[in-house]
Amino acid sequence: MSTVLSARHLNKFFYDPDTFQVLKDVTFEVQTGEFLAIVGKSGCGKSTLLYLLSTMDTDYDGEIDMAGTTLTGRSQNFLAQFRNEHLGFVFQFHFLLPEFSALQNVMLPGLKLGRYPEKEIEERAMEKLRLIGMADYARKPASKLSGGQQQRVAIARALINDPTIIMGDEPTGNLDRANSENVFRIFQELAAKGQTIITVTHDPDFAAGTDRIIEMSDGKIISGHENSHRQTH
Amino acid sequence: MNINIAAQIARTHLLAKKRQTLVAMLGVTFGIAMFITMISFMQGVNQFLEDSALDASPHIRVYNEVNTQRPSLIDEQKPGGFNVVYHQKPKDESARLKNGLQIAERIGREAGVLGVSPQVATQAFYNNGPIQLSGTISGVDIDRENRLYKLTNRLKSGNLNTLKTNPDGLIMGTVLARKLNVRIGDKVTVTTPTGSTRILRVVGTFGFGVGTVDNTKSYANLATVQEILQRDPSYITDIHVKMFDPLQALPFGQKIRAVYGYYTEDWATANTAILAGEKIRNMLTYVVSITLLVVAGFGIYNIMNMTVINKIKDIAILKATGFDGRDVVAIFLLQAVFIGFTGGLLGLAIGFGLSYLLSITPFDAGDFLSIKTFPVIFDGTYYGLGLLFGIITTVLAGYFPSRKAAQVDPVSILRG
Numbered sequence: 035m036s037t038v039l040s041a042r043h044l045n046k047f048f049y050d051p052d053t054f055q056v057l058k059d060v061t062f063e064v065q066t067g068e069f070l071a072i073v074g075k076s077g078c079g080k081s082t083l084l085y086l087l088s089t090m091d092t093d094y095d096g097e098i099d100m101a102g103t104t105l106t107g108r109s110q111n112f113l114a115q116f117r118n119e120h121l122g123f124v125f126q127f128h129f130l131l132p133e134f135s136a137l138q139n140v141m142l143p144g145l146k147l148g149r150y151p152e153k154e155i156e157e158r159a160m161e162k163l164r165l166i167g168m169a170d171y172a173r174k175p176a177s178k179l180s181g182g183q184q185q186r187v188a189i190a191r192a193l194i195n196d197p198t199i200i201m202g203d204e205p206t207g208n209l210d211r212a213n214s215e216n217v218f219r220i221f222q223e224l225a226a227k228g229q230t231i232i233t234v235t236h237d238p239d240f241a242a243g244t245d246r247i248i249e250m251s252d253g254k255i256i257s258g259h260e261n262s263h264r265q266t267h
Numbered sequence: 268m269n270i271n272i273a274a275q276i277a278r279t280h281l282l283a284k285k286r287q288t289l290v291a292m293l294g295v296t297f298g299i300a301m302f303i304t305m306i307s308f309m310q311g312v313n314q315f316l317e318d319s320a321l322d323a324s325p326h327i328r329v330y331n332e333v334n335t336q337r338p339s340l341i342d343e344q345k346p347g348g349f350n351v352v353y354h355q356k357p358k359d360e361s362a363r364l365k366n367g368l369q370i371a372e373r374i375g376r377e378a379g380v381l382g383v384s385p386q387v388a389t390q391a392f393y394n395n396g397p398i399q400l401s402g403t404i405s406g407v408d409i410d411r412e413n414r415l416y417k418l419t420n421r422l423k424s425g426n427l428n429t430l431k432t433n434p435d436g437l438i439m440g441t442v443l444a445r446k447l448n449v450r451i452g453d454k455v456t457v458t459t460p461t462g463s464t465r466i467l468r469v470v471g472t473f474g475f476g477v478g479t480v481d482n483t484k485s486y487a488n489l490a491t492v493q494e495i496l497q498r499d500p501s502y503i504t505d506i507h508v509k510m511f512d513p514l515q516a517l518p519f520g521q522k523i524r525a526v527y528g529y530y531t532e533d534w535a536t537a538n539t540a541i542l543a544g545e546k547i548r549n550m551l552t553y554v555v556s557i558t559l560l561v562v563a564g565f566g567i568y569n570i571m572n573m574t575v576i577n578k579i580k581d582i583a584i585l586k587a588t589g590f591d592g593r594d595v596v597a598i599f600l601l602q603a604v605f606i607g608f609t610g611g612l613l614g615l616a617i618g619f620g621l622s623y624l625l626s627i628t629p630f631d632a633g634d635f636l637s638i639k640t641f642p643v644i645f646d647g648t649y650y651g652l653g654l655l656f657g658i659i660t661t662v663l664a665g666y667f668p669s670r671k672a673a674q675v676d677p678v679s680i681l682r683g
Contacts, residue, residue, distance in 0.1 A: 090587060091678045111591040118589020125681050131581045133283040143588040145272045
């Protein structure tokens with residue numbers, strides 16, 4: 035199995051109000067098709083780490099490689115293009131563009147990438163919505179959906195370009211148990227098909243079902259063990 | 268950068284806030300409409316004044332300036348000496364253009380000359396009973412003068428041909444005739460500065476719509492005026508020249524001056540005040556219009572800024588899902604351009620409507636100006652210019668908020 039993500043010696047400081055080192059020499063690798071959970075107490079730096087990996091935060095020391103590309107020191111426009119093609123996100127709080135329908139929200143990154151004609155992107159978007167159980171709400175404006183529904187549409191959006199890596203910051207934070215389990219199952223299937231999943235989570239049950247848990251404390255990785263059930267695969 | 272998606276997002280944003288979009292548009296609309304109305308009206312006024320001035324005055328006037336200043340003989344002989352000369356009389360110089368008729372013939376044969384009219388012009392007093400008014404009288408060949416000034420169109424009463432058959436005929440400016448209380452057939456006594464007097468009969472009245480002419484001027488036959496002044500039939504004081512192209516008059520006037528040695532005055536010099544007024548009105552139009560557009564621009568700037576602040580989450584999401592800075596700039600700039608373009612088009616339509624209403628509004632300018640409604644020019648260039656200004660303003664006003672949007676840091680927004 036090949037390495038799809040490698041982070042080497044990541045250090046990150048916050049300067050405001052006081053200088054504070056939030057990540058301390060974080061080094062780890064992720065294999066293709068791995069379903070990874072990053073856990074830790076609030077303020078341990080796990081979300082910060084995820085945003086560094088997301089390429090949106092470029093203010094750090096160290097080096098990040100993803101999908102065979104070095105991402106450290108790249109221009110914003112290059113990184114945007116890379117995110118569009120290789121990364122899918124599910125955020126903790128903010129999900130959709132309120133003026134657009136659920137379907138349009140899912141389609142937008144696909145239209146931006148332009149790999150398929152619009153008709154086909156629409157079909158693929160419908161398929162992703164069906165997968166997540168939101169097909170009935172496809173034509174509804176995003177502003178009319180509940181938080182949980184919005185988060186599910188956001189998951190469908192993260193999948194639209196078949197990204198190499200899917201990242202989630204509490205991706206099931208707003209979902210009830212049934213939907214949470216559904217999302218978990220989808221992630222597992224995607225990982226089995228070769229897409230890599232990295233999630234930050236507080237939910238011990240969710241973390242327990244993943245392939246590997248990276249536990250962080252005080253800006254450092256304190257353990258990165260594989261879950262026992264992985265061997266049963 | 269994919270302009271189609273940017274346009275789609277821009278459209279959705281605009282449609283989601285219809286009222287706000289409309290208000291921003293109306294700012295531009297108002298600015299452009301005022302620009303169109305003002306410039307059409309101002310240019311109309313300029314054109315009207317220029318036309319009436321050019322119609323009533325020759326492109327070139329050739330005359331002999333009687334210069335009475337001359338040094339005394341002693342001053343000439345002993346310059347710098349302590350010379351005292353009392354009561355020196357000016358030299359008796361005639362205003363005559365020597366060989367005036369021949370000069371007129373030769374000028375008339377030059378290329379680009381529409382017509383030439385040699386004439387005798389003099390100051391005169393018009394008497395009708397106790398009323399005595401000062402003015403000028405021009406002795407002309409009425410056919411030639413007609414060719415220059417289209418007198419047939421300017422006649423308010425009477426007939427030009429009557430002047431040819433009646434040696435004592437007089438065609439008088441309308442205002443002058445009214446002040447003297449004379450009509451066709453009435454007699455007027457004309458007294459020249461040399462003291463000679465003649466009774467002439469009014470055979471027509473004309474009006475140029477220019478006060479200085481209608482108020483003072485009369486036409487008589489060339490021979491008649493020569494007679495009143497007790498001069499010979501070759502006595503000519505002025506040659507009026509009209510060119511096909513008024514702009515050619517300036518170099519042509521200098522040429523005439525060089526060839527014949529007489530003073531020339533072209534229309535631009537004679538109407539300096541009108542041309543200066545034109546420049547000032549143009550300046551005024553542009554200053555007011557640009558002010559209006561700048562105000563509209565600030566309106567758009569404000570609204571776009573607010574939009575960017577309202578949409579800051581959306582911008583972060585777009586950036587996170589792979590839209591880059593250029594896409595974001597395009598999204599917001601397109602909104603500004605749309606506002607500018609539609610607002611501008613609407614402004615052109617309203618501007619046209621207002622100009623049209625102005626052009627049919629009755630306007631009583633009195634005797635001095637020969638117009639019935641406000642002068643308005645409809646010229647496509649102004650409409651193009653208006654739209655261009657509108658778009659430039661909105662692009663500038665939209666660009667800075669768009670750049671701000673492009674610089675939004677998604678991490679700080681998305682982390683909550």
